[in-house]
Amino acid sequence: MKKLLFALSLGIATMTNAQTNQNLHEAYDSYFQNTREIPHLHLNKTTFFNGEELWFKAYVLEQNSEKLHPTSTNLYVSLFDSTGKLQRQQLVALKNGMGQGSIALDSTLTADKYYLKASTNWMRNFGDDTSYSQEITLINSSEKSSTALAKDQNDYYEFKLLPEGGQLVANIQNNVGILLKDQNNMGVAIEEGFIKNAAGKIIKEFNTNEFGLGSTVIAIERDEKLYFEAHLKNGIILKEELVAPQPLGIGIRVVNSHKDNINITVKTNEASLPLLDKKTYTILIHNTRAYRSQPFTFNLKNKQYTLLVPKNQLPNGVSIITVFDEENRPLLERSIFNYRSQISHELILKSEIHSDSIALSIQNPLNEKVHFSTSILPLKTKAYNPTNSIITNFLLRPYLRGNLQQAADYLKNPDHQKLKNLDLLMLTQGWSKYRWHQIFNNPPTSNFHFENGIDIRGFFNTSIPDNSLLLVYSDDGKVMTQTTVVNNQFLLPMTFVTKHSQMSFAIKTKKGYKPVTPVLQFGKNSLANDQLTNIPQQKRYKLAYQLPDMERTFKATEILDEVTVTKKVKSKHQPAYTSPGLLTRKKTDQLSKSSGETVLNYLNYQGYRTTYNNEENIVLQARAGNRGTLQNSSFSNSTNFGAGNQLTHRRNSVASDDVIASPDLASENTNSYQVRIFLDNIEITENSWMLESIYLDEIDEIFYGRVYELRSLEHIYLYRKPLNQLRKIHRRNASITIDKGFEKIKEYYSPEFNSYTSPEFQHFGAIYWQPETHISAKGSQQLHFDGKLQQEFLIFIEGISESGQFFSQKLHIAPKRNF
Numbered sequence: 001m002k003k004l005l006f007a008l009s010l011g012i013a014t015m016t017n018a019q020t021n022q023n024l025h026e027a028y029d030s031y032f033q034n035t036r037e038i039p040h041l042h043l044n045k046t047t048f049f050n051g052e053e054l055w056f057k058a059y060v061l062e063q064n065s066e067k068l069h070p071t072s073t074n075l076y077v078s079l080f081d082s083t084g085k086l087q088r089q090q091l092v093a094l095k096n097g098m099g100q101g102s103i104a105l106d107s108t109l110t111a112d113k114y115y116l117k118a119s120t121n122w123m124r125n126f127g128d129d130t131s132y133s134q135e136i137t138l139i140n141s142s143e144k145s146s147t148a149l150a151k152d153q154n155d156y157y158e159f160k161l162l163p164e165g166g167q168l169v170a171n172i173q174n175n176v177g178i179l180l181k182d183q184n185n186m187g188v189a190i191e192e193g194f195i196k197n198a199a200g201k202i203i204k205e206f207n208t209n210e211f212g213l214g215s216t217v218i219a220i221e222r223d224e225k226l227y228f229e230a231h232l233k234n235g236i237i238l239k240e241e242l243v244a245p246q247p248l249g250i251g252i253r254v255v256n257s258h259k260d261n262i263n264i265t266v267k268t269n270e271a272s273l274p275l276l277d278k279k280t281y282t283i284l285i286h287n288t289r290a291y292r293s294q295p296f297t298f299n300l301k302n303k304q305y306t307l308l309v310p311k312n313q314l315p316n317g318v319s320i321i322t323v324f325d326e327e328n329r330p331l332l333e334r335s336i337f338n339y340r341s342q343i344s345h346e347l348i349l350k351s352e353i354h355s356d357s358i359a360l361s362i363q364n365p366l367n368e369k370v371h372f373s374t375s376i377l378p379l380k381t382k383a384y385n386p387t388n389s390i391i392t393n394f395l396l397r398p399y400l401r402g403n404l405q406q407a408a409d410y411l412k413n414p415d416h417q418k419l420k421n422l423d424l425l426m427l428t429q430g431w432s433k434y435r436w437h438q439i440f441n442n443p444p445t446s447n448f449h450f451e452n453g454i455d456i457r458g459f460f461n462t463s464i465p466d467n468s469l470l471l472v473y474s475d476d477g478k479v480m481t482q483t484t485v486v487n488n489q490f491l492l493p494m495t496f497v498t499k500h501s502q503m504s505f506a507i508k509t510k511k512g513y514k515p516v517t518p519v520l521q522f523g524k525n526s527l528a529n530d531q532l533t534n535i536p537q538q539k540r541y542k543l544a545y546q547l548p549d550m551e552r553t554f555k556a557t558e559i560l561d562e563v564t565v566t567k568k569v570k571s572k573h574q575p576a577y578t579s580p581g582l583l584t585r586k587k588t589d590q591l592s593k594s595s596g597e598t599v600l601n602y603l604n605y606q607g608y609r610t611t612y613n614n615e616e617n618i619v620l621q622a623r624a625g626n627r628g629t630l631q632n633s634s635f636s637n638s639t640n641f642g643a644g645n646q647l648t649h650r651r652n653s654v655a656s657d658d659v660i661a662s663p664d665l666a667s668e669n670t671n672s673y674q675v676r677i678f679l680d681n682i683e684i685t686e687n688s689w690m691l692e693s694i695y696l697d698e699i700d701e702i703f704y705g706r707v708y709e710l711r712s713l714e715h716i717y718l719y720r721k722p723l724n725q726l727r728k729i730h731r732r733n734a735s736i737t738i739d740k741g742f743e744k745i746k747e748y749y750s751p752e753f754n755s756y757t758s759p760e761f762q763h764f765g766a767i768y769w770q771p772e773t774h775i776s777a778k779g780s781q782q783l784h785f786d787g788k789l790q791q792e793f794l795i796f797i798e799g800i801s802e803s804g805q806f807f808s809q810k811l812h813i814a815p816k817r818n819f
Contacts, residue, residue, distance in 0.1 A: 372799025
């Protein structure tokens with residue numbers, strides 16, 4: 001934990017140089033020593049028709065560094081109904097802090113409101129909830145459109161009066177925050193407001209900004225009652241009583257409008273001076289990553305104590321000011337935002353119409369790599385209303401409890417007025433998310449670890465010899481990995497198998513490979529007892545939107561989970577490192593294949609001699625006519641390679657469509673071999689044990705022959721058949737369907753509408769979704785999409801750079817034809 005070392009300029013009263021309270025520092029250090037993970041989902045939209053797919057991109061930030069967090073790879077995305085009952089849960093794979101997925105909003109979801117949540121296992125260690133949540137609206141064709149009217153017009157609004165720091169004190173100047181929201185949790189401006197006493201006399205006027213946020217300074221006497229009246233444009237008058245002031249105590253006033261300093265003033269009244277005399281209180285300025293405490297001692301002369309804090313010595317972003325008494329009891333708290341340097345940036349976009357699509361050119365203005373996701377919707381869309389952007393979710397929500405309406409706009413090219421509005425937002429948030437009782441008494445434990453994949457433990461009901469080699473295949477016939485069996489058991493650690501995929505297993509024997517069927521036991525792959533902790537407690541009112549017959553809205557097409565389109569094209573395999581004209585080429589459909597013949601069997605027939613090293617890995621020697629001496633600059637002497645070649649990396653994996661595997665087998669290999677072997681142009685020379693498990697009827701073409709290079713005498717190139725043909729081949733290994741695992745990534749699709757000019761499509765339809773685009777420093781990228789007969793579009797972009805710079809953009813584009 002970093003302690004801030006800024007110097008505090010002194011104001012009206014002199015601060016003491018007393019030693020700060022060590023217990024407060026120790027408690028704070030202990031509570032925040034473990035980093036927090038903060039997830040954010042960028043959704044393609046927030047309102048959907050029943051039967052559509054919800055698409056999302058996941059970003060997970062590490063709070064201390066404020067960068068993408070590469071440690072956790074397992075993200076749980078859950079869907080709850082309005083009562084908090086879990087409806088869906090997915091396990092989404094993360095790589096370098098990012099992932100993507102989708103949720104089918106099918107006919108079993110019959111309500112109109114649901115809540116999406118994203119969290120990790122590590123986050124369960126902390127009582128302060130930093131999970132992502134978002135309300136989802138579902139337009140269900142089975143429901144009749146209606147408008148619900150409130151019994152009392154006041155039920156439409158939430159009108160709050162919030163004393164700065166959390167309490168009012170009698171007979172001092174108190175700053176009171178004002179907040180007004182409607183039934184949709186959106187701010188409502190108060191253009192005319194009055195503060196009245198119990199007799200109805202107006203003693204002051206007030207108003208708010210366009211977001212329903214404001215403040216007013218007022219003195220209130222002990223036992224005095226004051227009432228705030230808000231007069232709205234629609235004629236409604238709202239009335240709220242101000243909470244009674246404390247007769248004794250302290251208040252706080254924070255001024256954050258000065259360019260260079262933040263002014264913090266602690267106030268008290270005349271009656272409190274004898275009780276506070278010679279007592280030392282502490283002001284703590286903190287933000288989970290850094291803090292500074294400043295003690296001060298009351299005297300009988302001064303009723304206010306002012307600190308000037310230089311902004312350039314406070315961290316960028318949110319800081320929290322807390323005042324403690326001499327027993328470390330928190331009395332007052334106020335959040336501030338210190339805008340020291342640019343927080344968000346904007347990508348540069350240009351668009352034009354091509355013959356069959358719209359081209360969107362995107363330029364990265366930064367000197368570093370950026371990652372972002374893009375949602376494109378019709379210009380008149382009503383379907384995109386996220387509660388938080390990537391900026392507010394990462395920079396504000398980890399510290400604050402309330403709803404942050406349009407806070408992201410304040411942080412984009414902020415001027416004096418925007419920063420003033422942001423400070424009003426901070427004022428009306430009250431106490432921070434972190435509870436001091438927890439900080440002092442319940443520091444987090446590390447009972448829940450960072451998760452990386454899923455461990456799979458296998459058991460055999462029949463006896464398998466110890467140390468037997470077990471091969472594991474994916475459903476397309478690719479070897480995922482190999483392991484050994486001990487005591488009829490084996491372990492596949494940190495796998496990334498996808499749900500509904502298939503795995504096959506085979507044991508190596510003297511005669512080849514024997515299929516086996518183990519019993520599988522999966523490690524943790526769901527978040528038990530997942531709960532929605534922050535269901536908005538507000539009244540709901542349906543919009544008077546007449547939904548037409550869904551059968552007339554959408555085209556009569558069946559939406560499939562996965563669609564594979566195969567074009568009949570002539571195979572054109574190109575060996576990676578030599579001319580195909582120098583090699584012998586064989587199409588396997590021209591070969592006479594005996595049942596169960598492996599690629600290794602075939603190569604043996606062609607004259608390649610097989611030996612095994614001490615680890616029982618395969619070593620291929622060149623055919624008799626091509627054997628000789630190799631020279632390689634990486635060796636000091638000429639080396640005659642024979643049966644003594646050492647092969648390593650037995651546990652490496654081959655990536656497949658259904659498995660996120662460990663690094664490719666095609667790692668850089670500087671060793672020399674008589675024969676180098678390539679599978680689909682990926683070198684597997686150091687993993688040639690695979691040749692025993694690949695059958696000849698799985699191969700489309702084979703190239704082999706003499707080459708002229710220093711590292712080898714011959715090359716062998718193997719090219720597998722397309723996936724749709726492989727699935728038709730009878731599998732020789734026992735296959736198990738996996739009902740647990742990571743969610744499979746689907747290719748984006750949207751349902752076709754009968755009319756793309758209809759209000760249904762223009763208000764709630766979707767045009768395009770691209771979950772992952774990355775652009776190198778100062779680079780550019782193009783996206784192409786079908787405009788679906790629209791002339792103008794809204795584009796919503798969210799993303800982050802490698803150093804933690806944010807992008808959150810809403811752009812209106814009207815592409816022109818490129819002549």
